[in-house]
Amino acid sequence: MAAVQIRGVEKYFGATHVIRGVNIDIEDGQFAVLVGPSGCGKSTLLRMIAGLEEIGGGEIIIGGRVVNKMMPKERDIAMVFQNYALYPHMTVRNNLAFSLMLAKQSRAMADERVMKAADILGLVDLLDRFPRQLSGGQRQRVAMGRAIVRDPQVFLFDEPLSNLDAQLRVQMRTEIKELHQRLETTSIYVTHDQIEAMTMADKIVVMRDGIVEQTGSPLELYDRPANRFVAGFIGSPA
Ligand code: ADP
Ligand code: MG
Numbered sequence: 001m002a003a004v005q006i007r008g009v010e011k012y013f014g015a016t017h018v019i020r021g022v023n024i025d026i027e028d029g030q031f032a033v034l035v036g037p038s039g040c041g042k043s044t045l046l047r048m049i050a051g052l053e054e055i056g057g058g059e060i061i062i063g064g065r066v067v068n069k070m071m072p073k074e075r076d077i078a079m080v081f082q083n084y085a086l087y088p089h090m091t092v093r094n095n096l097a098f099s100l101m102l103a104k105q106s107r108a109m110a111d112e113r114v115m116k117a118a119d120i121l122g123l124v125d126l127l128d129r130f131p132r133q134l135s136g137g138q139r140q141r142v143a144m145g146r147a148i149v150r151d152p153q154v155f156l157f158d159e160p161l162s163n164l165d166a167q168l169r170v171q172m173r174t175e176i177k178e179l180h181q182r183l184e185t186t187s188i189y190v191t192h193d194q195i196e197a198m199t200m201a202d203k204i205v206v207m208r209d210g211i212v213e214q215t216g217s218p219l220e221l222y223d224r225p226a227n228r229f230v231a232g233f234i235g236s237p238a
Pocket of ligand 2: 042043044
């Protein structure tokens with residue numbers, strides 16, 4: 001059974017139909033990348049998976065449970081955003097611990113999870129710093145740490161690297177992929193960058209105007225694009 005199943009999902013904003021009957025299966029352990037031009041509905045779809053946006057039709061199933069009516073915290077997911085708003089007045093340690101404290105975890109359990117996440121992400125020496133004392137890459141790692149501490153089944157990423165410079169972006173792609181493999185999670189990663197999609201994905205989902213144009217491995221999409229739009233977007237020879 002797929003870890004995440006998206007079945008005939010719809011979304012309207014007022015009269016505008018922005019997600020139009022989307023079906024996607026994401027297997028356990030897969031790194032799936034949703035790619036498509038700006039405005040095609042990637043963030044809206046991801047936010048519906050996360051529970052941050054109401055589902056306008058169809059079903060979203062995570063780990064075998066229909067989550068349509070569940071709150072974000074009940075869904076066994078964690079999301080990493082582009083604007084990884086860290087709490088500026090809190091140390092790295094407390095930024096990492098905050099959601100656990102909100103979830104009424106004991107301080108001892110929170111400390112243990114924070115140390116584990118800090119170790120995985122190379123943040124151990126930075127735990128007493130404040131966000132303003134960190135580089136862009138370090139802040140991005142703290143943002144990922146905040147997702148990791150919750151030990152979710154599914155990671156959701158919405159263009160997490162788009163604020164970073166080109167060199168750091170390439171490095172962080174590798175780090176995110178390694179993290180995904182090490183934690184054995186399922187990941188759904190949104191980007192408008194086809195190079196990011198081609199280098200990171202096990203499975204690529206190409207979207208346009210609220211529909212899925214094609215789904216497949218990077219090689220399948222490159223070799224056998226379903227249409228000119230996919231070919232153009234992926235950069236296959238015409
Ligand atoms: P992407 O992430 O692919 O750039 P979005 O999911 O952000 O696209 O947006 C998809 C479409 O839905 C766009 O046309 C956008 O303007 C519209 N949209 C997104 N959020 C809202 C909202 N809260 N209210 C009205 N329209 C929205
Ligand atoms: Mg977006």
